[in-house]
Amino acid sequence: MLFELLNGIAVLKFDALWTTTLAIILLLIGFAIRNKVGIIGRFCIPAPVIGGLLMSITTLILHHTGNFTVQFTTSMQSPMMLAFFTTVGVGVSFGLLKKGGRALIIYLVFCWVLAAIQNAFGAGLASALGLNPLLGIMAGAVSLEGGHGAAAAFGPMVEGLGVKGAAAVAIASATFGLIAGGLLGGPVAKTLIERHHLKIEANADTMFQKSADDILNEQSERKVTSAALLSTLALVLILMVIGSYLSQYIARLTAGTNFSLPGYVTAMFAAVVFRNLNDHLHFVKINSSCIDIISDISIGIFLTMAMMSLRIWDLYDLALPLIVILMLQTTLIVLLAMFVLFRLLGRDYDAVVMCSGFIGHGLGATPNAVANMGSVCERYGVMSYKAFLIVPLCGAVLIDLVGIPNIVWFINFFANR
Template structure:
């Protein structure tokens, strides 16, 4: 039996799955502990159900995921709008060092992925999918770049990238805290005195989100829409002119970053609460739809090579953090906290990084304010300035 869902039915189902996924994440300890995203939970559960129906011969489903691409472009636009150069100055030297380490890691992960894929006799593009795409980029980049790789002839690219990103989330959540604790013991790092209460309260107050009303939401939506149009046009023009595939969402992110910094230059202020809301909604919708359409059966022939490739990626990351990053950051308490963060987002995502650092700091009763400023800024936003173009180049180079 063939079941076909139209646009409205598919979108409604995606929203329901997103809601159920977020509910499960909040109420199931394992999912909460490892910061598994709600869209991944709901969408992947549906993909498993589709797999069961297909393998038992009961039914095959066809979905209309037309809204997936616009939601994806909107999400990457919000990432670009968060890339403010002025924020770089607040992090100082440590931010520059950490950001350079993030960029180096993204480059290294693709080199390792392509090398391992070649050695194992599989498509090198899949090495990129299980490299910086899935590990530094997480499920969002996996769902975004997978269709691009498949359009260039790599079957199963999305499934491989999503599987690698899921593995990375779990590994990043499990290994970040132990790595930081080992570094503390190994280098006899002293725990600094507790931060001043007034300073901590001021920092917490600054981090609170602004309330989102109709006006700010509409203004932000208009800005995102205009940037999306310009970004898609840039991507299309660049691809047609050079023959080098530049996904529309990368073009949108570039235009958004330029727009943000021009706005900063002329004192134009963005409403961060509205931007965060649109970012969360667009990510949730496109990622849920991507997971719903996941062809899990494409993973069958690649299970062993993928496990070997990811095992090597984990080893390389841990060595890089312990032997290079921690030392460059000064081998102190802030450095150990940021090491926990890099393991988190270097394998899984920024929520993993924040959870790792929070758990590590709670253990010693001292919050590393520098780490909580630098890691999300570099690991969630600024890393894409180099990582995304590098991923695009690698896919085109080895496809």
């Protein structure tokens, strides 16, 4: 850590060690606040967002004093981001598709279509409001269906293309989406049930209950030991290296163009390929509990660093147009859930529960979806195992197969215009 005066301005510089230490402390503070403040826990606001936002608000206050500034060295942010997306890829098993049947395919394809709609709609709205269309993409699938993880990953990438405020817009949109997704899922479910006079009964097929129970119980069957954690970490690091190499190779092939493919995208797809080859050839035993631990730690540190270094003042001139875009995006997903997805899924109680989950992760994140579905099932006293199998599988795992490439394509398309 270094303190110095530059042109009459006090500058506090945190080196990589200090920055990482501060990020972990803020992450722990975020967990403590989320556990003690009921409304924050109810909307599933991530601990990294809470802790990191405290620091970004502090730097905002210091920024407005005009004589004090803070600088962070976030060199650990990139490897943590790479590790997180690699663990996402390891979790994508195509064998999961068999468990959900036709309803899972319908739901998953609809989620993939939503990602394209959110980006196209956001870019169009931004252009109509006189903004760079890339900012509309930041307020589209990047932050809504993608959540804070994708927002923190793609925001700096777009800022690197010269779009000021992209990271702040993405993070702000993701936070808005979490709150909106948590608020709207239940009311939409209630409206659908009452409007269509639905019977409160779930699919009786024991396949869904067994599959859902299998997925929930799989975690407890994998013990976490130091050897298991070390071998899992080695696997993740190897896949990260392969992904980084692929990204560099693609960059050489596309030299001279504006096409960009981030290393965390190639790492994720390298992990997807490995996971599904391993499901058939059984190279190694994948400990899902260890994968979850690495995922939680990496996303926690990565997202906290992204939040704590956020320049909130970049949002000032974008606040009103951003609110307009987000309100219209929210209206769009509610209409799609009520008038399209509900019918495609069979117009029954299970479809209602899945629509409430769809709004939760289509605007926010998978924990919002689970919270919404749990609230609906508790309210009506009937558990929808079908919904609890399909929605988390799609929202947390399978959606990224198309969602991430879709984001990359839209960014490259508008960056080259």
